[in-house]
Amino acid sequence: xxxxxxxxxxxxxxxxxxxxxxxxxxxxxxxxxxxxxxxxxxxxxxxxxxxxxxxxxxxxxxxxxxxxxxxxxxxxxxxxxxxxxxxxxxxxxxxxxxxxxxxxxxxxxxxxxxxxxxxxxxxxxxxxxxxxxxxxxxxxxxxxxxxxxxxxxxxxxxxxxxxxxxxxxxxxxxxxxxxxxxxxxxxxxxxxxxxxxxxxxxxxxxxxxxxxxxxxxxxxxxxxxxxxxxxxxxxxxxxxxxxxxxxxxxxxxxxxxxxxxxxxxxxxxxxxxxxxxxxxxxxxxxxxxxxxxxxxxxxxxxxxxxxxxxxxxxxxxxxxxxxxxxxxxxxxxxxxxxxxxxxxxxxxxxxxxxxxxxxxxxxxxxxxxxxxxxxxxxxxxxxxxxxxxxxxxxxxxxxxxxxxxxxxxxxxxxxxxxxxxxxxxxxxxxxxxxxxxxxxxxxxxxxxxxxxxxxxxxxxxxxxxxxxxxxxxxxxxxxxxxxxxxxxxxxxxxxxxxxxxxxxxxxxxxxxxxxxxxxxxxxxxxxxxxxxxxxxxxxxxxxxxxxxxxxxxxxxxxxxxxxxxxxxxxxxxxxxxxxxxxxxxxxxxxxxxxxxxxxxxxxxxxxxxxxxxxxxxxxxxxxxxxxxxxxxxxxxxxxxxxxxxxxxxxxxxxxxxxxxxxxxxxxxxxxxxxxxxxxxxxxxxxxxxxxxxxxxxxxxxxxxxxxxxxx
Numbered sequence: 237x238x239x240x241x242x243x244x245x246x247x248x249x250x251x252x253x254x255x256x257x258x259x260x261x262x263x264x265x266x267x268x269x270x271x272x273x274x275x276x277x278x279x280x281x282x283x284x285x286x287x288x289x290x291x292x293x294x295x296x297x298x299x300x301x302x303x304x305x306x307x308x309x310x311x312x313x314x315x316x317x318x319x320x321x322x323x324x325x326x327x328x329x330x331x332x333x334x335x336x337x338x339x340x341x342x343x344x345x346x347x348x349x350x351x352x353x354x355x356x357x358x359x360x361x362x363x364x365x366x367x368x369x370x371x372x373x374x375x376x377x378x379x380x381x382x383x384x385x386x387x388x389x390x391x392x393x394x395x396x397x398x399x400x401x402x403x404x405x406x407x408x409x410x411x412x413x414x415x416x417x418x419x420x421x422x423x424x425x426x427x428x429x430x431x432x433x434x435x436x437x438x439x440x441x442x443x444x445x446x447x448x449x450x451x452x453x454x455x456x457x458x459x460x461x462x463x464x465x466x467x468x469x470x471x472x473x474x475x476x477x478x479x480x481x482x483x484x485x486x487x488x489x490x491x492x493x494x495x496x497x498x499x500x501x502x503x504x505x506x507x508x509x510x511x512x513x514x515x516x517x518x519x520x521x522x523x524x525x526x527x528x529x530x531x532x533x534x535x536x537x538x539x540x541x542x543x544x545x546x547x548x549x550x551x552x553x554x555x556x557x558x559x560x561x562x563x564x565x566x567x568x569x570x571x572x573x574x575x576x577x578x579x580x581x582x583x584x585x586x587x588x589x590x591x592x593x594x595x596x597x598x599x600x601x602x603x604x605x606x607x608x609x610x611x612x613x614x615x616x617x618x619x620x621x622x623x624x625x626x627x628x629x630x631x632x633x634x635x636x637x638x639x640x641x642x643x644x645x646x647x648x649x650x651x652x653x654x655x656x657x658x659x660x661x662x663x664x665x666x667x668x669x670x671x672x673x674x675x676x677x678x679x680x681x682x683x684x685x686x687x688x689x690x691x692x693x694x695x696x697x698x699x700x701x702x703x704x705x706x707x708x709x710x711x712x713x714x715x716x717x718x719x720x721x722x723x724x725x726x727x728x729x730x731x732x733x734x735x736x737x738x739x740x741x742x743x744x745x746x747x748x749x750x751x752x753x754x755x756x757x758x759x760x761x762x763x764x765x766x767x768x769x770x771x772x773x774x775x776x777x778x779x780x781x782x783x784x785x786x787x788x789x790x791x792x793x794x795x796x797x798x799x800x801x802x803x804x805x806x807x808x809x810x811x812x813x814x815x816x817x818x819x820x821x822x823x824x825x826x827x828x829x830x831x832x833x834x835x836x837x838x839x840x841x842x843x844x845x846x847x848x849x850x851x852x853x854x855x856x857x858x859x860x861x862x863x864x865x866x867x868x869x870x871x872x873x874x875x876x877x878x879x880x881x882x883x884x885x886x887x888x889x890x891x892x893x894x895x896x897x898x899x900x901x902x903x904x905x906x907x908x909x910x911x912x913x914x915x916x917x918x919x920x921x922x923x924x925x926x927x928x929x930x931x932x933x934x935x936x937x938x939x940x941x942x943x944x945x946x947x
Contacts, residue, residue: 261305261309261905262305263302263305263897263901263906264298264301264302264305265298266284266287266298266894266897266898268283268284268898269283269284269285269286270282270283271283271285273828275828275846275852275856276849276852278852278856280828280856280862282826282829283895284890284891284894284895285829285891287887287890287891287894288829288885288887288890288891290886290887295890298890298894299890299908299910302893302907302908302910303908303909303910305907306874306907306908306909306931309905309907309935310907310909310931310934310935313934313935313937313938314938314944315934315937315938315942315944316930316934318944318945318946319735319930319933319934319937319944320926320930320934322735322738322947323732323735323926323929323930323933324926325674326673326674326675326731326734326735327351327731327922327925327926327929328351328352328922328926329351329673329674330349330351330652330671330672330673330674330675330731331652331671331672331673332348332349332350332671333348333349333652333653333671334346334347334348334359334361334655334669335347335348335349335633335645335653336390336633337364337633337635337643337645337655338390338391338392338635339635339636339637339638340392340393340394340395340396341392341393341394341395341396341397341418342396343360343361343362343392343396343418344360344361344362344363344364344637345358345359345360345373345390345392345396345399346358346359346360346361346669347359347387347390351922352922353375353377353383353922354377354383354384354921354922354923355376355377355380355383355384355385355386355387355919355921355922356376356386356387357372357373357374357375357376357377358372358373358374358375358387358390358399358401359371359372359373360373360396360418364637364643364655364657364667364668364669365657365667365668372421373399373416373418373421374387374399374401374416374421376403379403380405382913382921383921383922383923384405384406384407384913384919384921385403385404385405386403386404386405386407386918386919387401387402387403388402388403388404388409388411388432388438388918388919389401389402389411389432389438389439389440390402391440391441391442391449392418392442393442393446394442394444394445394446394501394503394505395446396418397417397418397419397446398415398416398417398418398424398446398476399415399416399418400413400414400415400440400442400449400451401413401414401415401416402414402431402432402438402440404432404919406879406880406913406914406915406919407878407880407881407913407914407915407916407917407918407919407920408434408880408882408915408919409432409433409434409437409882409883409915409916409918409919410432410433410434410882411431411432411433411438412427412428412429412430412431413426413427413428413429413431413440413449413451413474414426414427415449415476424476424477425477426474426476426477427480428449428451428453428474428480428483429456429480430453430454430455430456431451431452431453431454432452433454433466433882434835434881434882434883434915434916435454435466435467435469435494435496435834435835435837435838435882436452436454436466436467436469436494436495436496436497436838437452437496437497437498438451438452439451439452439497439498439499440452440499441499441500441501441508441509442501442505443473443501443505443508444501444504444505444506445505447475447476448473448474448475448476449473449474449476450471450472450473450486450499450501450508451471451472451473451474451499452469452470452471452497452499453469453470453471453472453483454466454467454468454469455467455468464493466834466835466882467493467494467834467837468488468491468493468495469488469491469495469496469497470485470486470487470488470489470491471485471486471487471488471497471499471510472484472485472486473486486525486530487510487523487525487530491512492512492514492515493837494514494515494837494838494840494841495512495513495514496512496513496515496516496838497510497511497512497513498510498511498513499511500543500544500545501545502545502569503545503547506526506569507524507525507526507545507551507569508524508525509522509523509524509525509543509545509551510522510523510524510525510530511542511543514536514841515837515838515839515840515841515842516721516838516839516841516842517721517763517840517841517842518541518721518722518756518759518841518842519536519539519841520534520536520540520541520542521534521535521536522534522540522543522553524551524569524572526569526570531572533551533567533572533573533574534553534574538555538557538574539555539556539557540553540554540555540556540557540574541554541555541556541562542554542591544591544592544593545569545593546566546593546615547593547594547595547636547639548593548595548596548615549568549569549570550566550567550568550569550593551566551567551568551569551572552564552565552566552580552591552593552598553565553566553567553577554588554591555577556756559582559583560583560755560756560757561583561584561585561586561587561588561754561755561756561757562583562587562588562589562755562756563579563581563582563583563588564579564580564581564588564591564598564600565577565578565579565580566578566580566615580598580613580615580618581598581600581613581620584602585604586602586603586604586609587602587603587604587752587753587754587755587756587758588600588601588602589601589602589603589608589631589724589752590631590633590634591634592634592635592636592642593615593636594636594637594638594639594640594641594642595638595639595640595641596614596615596616596640597612597613597614597615597640597660598612598613598614598615599611599612599634599642599644599658600612600613601631601634601644603724603726603752603753603754603755604753604754605684605696605747605753605754606630606684606696606698606724606725606726606727606745606747606753607627607628607629607630607684607726607727608625608629608630608631608726608727609622609625610622610623610625610631610644610658611623612658612660612662621662622662623644623658623662623664624662624664625646625664626646626648626651628648628649628682628684628698628727629646629647629648629727630646630647630648630726630727630728631644631645631646631647631726632645632646632647632653632726632728633645637657640659640660641657641658641659641660642657642658643655643656643657643658643667643669644656644658644664646664647726647727647728647729648727648728648729649677649682649698649700649727649728649729649730649733650677650678650680650681650682650700650729651677651729652670652671652672652673652675652729653670653671653728653729654666654667654669654670654671655667655669655670671729673729673731675729675731675733675734676734677700677734677737679702679703679737680700680701680702680703680737681700681701681702681703682698682699682700682727683699683701684696684697684698684699685697685699685780685784687746687773687776687777687779687780688776688780689749689769689772689773689776690769690772690776691769691772693749693761693773695746695747695748695749695773695776695777696746696747696753697744697745697746697747697777697780697781698725698727698744698745698746698747699742699743699744699786700733700737700742700743700744700745701737701742701743701786702737702740705740705742707784707785707786708785709782709785709786709787709788709791710787710788710791711740711741711742711786711787711791712736712739712740712741712742712787712791712792712793712940712942713741713742713743713744713781713786713787713791713792713793714736714741714742714743714744714793714794714795714936715744715746715774715777715778715781715792715793715794715795716743716744716745716746716794716795716796716800717745717746717747717748717773717774717777717796717800717803718748718750718751718796718799718800718803719748719749719750719751719762719770719773719774719799719800719803720750720751720762720763720770720799720800720802720842721750721751721759721763721799721842722750722751722752722756722759723751723752723799724747724751724752724753725745725746725747725751725753730743732929732933735929735933736933738947739937739942739944739945739947742781742786742787744777744781744786746773746774746777748762748770748773748774748777748803749761749762749769749770749773750762750763750767750769750770750799763842763843764842764843764844764851764854765844765850765851765853765854766854767843767844767854767855767858768854768857768858770803770806771803771806771807771810771858774803774806774807775807775810775811775814778792778794778807778811778814778815779814782814789813789814789815789816790816791816791940792814792815792816793815793816793817793818793819793936793940794807794808794815794817794818794819795818795819795820795821795932795936796820796821796823797820797821797822797823797917798821798822798823798824798883798884798916798917799824800820800821800823801820801821801822801823801824801825801875801884802823802824802825802827802860804818804819804820804823805820805823805824805825805860805861805892806858806860808860808870808871808873809860809863809864809865810858810863812868812869812870812871813869815871816871816872816939816940817871817872817873817874817935817936817939817940818871818872818873818874819873819874819875819876819932819935819936820873820874820875820876820889821875821876821877821917821928822876822877822878822881822883822884822886822889822916822917823875823884823888823889823892824884824888825859825860825861825888825889825891825892826859826860826861826862826888826891826892827843827855827856827858827859827860827861827862828846828852828855828856828859828862830843830884830885830888831843831845831846833884833885834882835882835883835884835885836885843855860892861891861892861895864892864895864896864899865899866898866899866900867899867900868899868900869900869903869904870896870899870900870903870904870906871904872904872905872906872935872939873893873896873904873905873906873907874905874907874908874909874931874932874935874936875889875892875893875907875908875909876889876908876909876910876911876928876931876932877889877890877908877909877910877911878910878911878912878913878914878915878916878917878920879910879911879912879913879914879915880913880914880915881914881915881916882915882916883915883916884916886910889908889910890908890910893906893907893908904939905939907935909928909931911924911928914928
């Protein structure tokens, strides 16, 4: 669920005209079948638990009928043809985009989006400076005629001669590991199943000579009860060319049931690191293997959040110990004791997000409320310098490419992403790996303003608008946010935002508490029993836009996905009159039963558990499903989900839609869109993404009364 929304889309403008399609559609029958659960002496009634039974024939029939109603409604919108054409143009006219770069064996390995291909390719490049020597190593589009096979992750061997790749279907993230020869692209025949799943993710790291891989592995059928097959992730070693039945167990029996493990190997192959998360709450333990032995070097309570191998015999660590915005320390790899850690970067005004050691230099990106800063620290002298970045921009990724040099992927709201080469001088030199797009934002500007939250906290708002926009309360506005897991919404280029601005809309991204924009204190202020703070921040952001005449309640739309879908559910149930239309994707709505799903258990460290009285009280107090009130005039609502979502159970959307439809059947439309060929959004085919954006925007244009014009 932590995946940061591909769902952070924009929507489009509206005028004073009323929707052309009559309100109050005839909804499919979802009969209430009351079931009472008791929590700490509290009786909680639920009439829709039967919709949790995915394989039940009645549920399947109901979903089919809901899809039919939604299709009838969406396909009838007059603006749909214009929206579909514009979305297709924007999403297929964007140039190639290289991301996820890894340098190995003197080559760059990268994932490459190449519209109109459905899925990214795996390619190698000789250099980022010139587009020479690029070669396609793996094209999943040639392996599936439906465009539904995708690359979950990849890792080249130390010499770059081979690459291990996890592949999965239909956005399921249920990955099987394959190994390919880099020079020929030949599949070497190895198949390692169960290396990835949405619960704990997946990872792989090579040994020194490239003869085998360490990999994450979930239990096979028969090894544990069925309910535990997507838990208890452990680490094994596979020697290439041998049966997986001979794979060697490495470590993991002592890990938590909800472990999420990431693996890495030092450049010389002497050390392997396992970074183990205790679910999604942001606590990590670290284990280092050297000379054939695994050793725990940091426990959860040590507040170490990330680690990177240096090129100088040290392991660099981001620590929050007595430094909620982060500091960086290092330990010697031959004696990795936290008690003897050396302080390299002290806590500063910015929140440390990423870092990359390169030779004697340390490149560090920091956040100050959303936008990034980038600093270079000499690890010998501790002297620091600042890299000049474009205003209101973000550092999306840092990749070491040699001694004292990195590639940095820079992003902004107004310009497509590009990779820059940065060395000791601090000069950022743009490489050939830069995206061009049909989405031109030269007519737009970004302003940073601040809403005042309930408790007086300033909440950053990133406001995209056309230059010269009049603040008369008459503009359509779209507000989107996330607010969870310490994930920060940095400046990012959005094709969908262009769709919204095309029609004169104002597009707003709020940096709510629960994220990491101001460090761990900002995150902790919005998790567990403090989750209501996130919703209060969002409501304050919406009220700010109305009070400062950016829009009005009748012209305000909101959108979010995953944890942001929970945000949508809380907002529409707590302040239904504040919003005209809502799009919520793959969201969570029943907070009392989410932990019963496999991935829901991983979210306990972020949301809490009903087994704890105080946490139950907090969950029940805001759980959207339990706060739908009969007869309430809710805004227009479209919820989307995918059959193969392993992060958020599609039943969450089914139950919430059924409850909302029953609450006010003659009110504004409440629609459910279920995709049979996608999951949580990761690995979704390009054509499916375009279709979903078209549906979302068509809905919002119609429900906000927007007279859509050709851009």
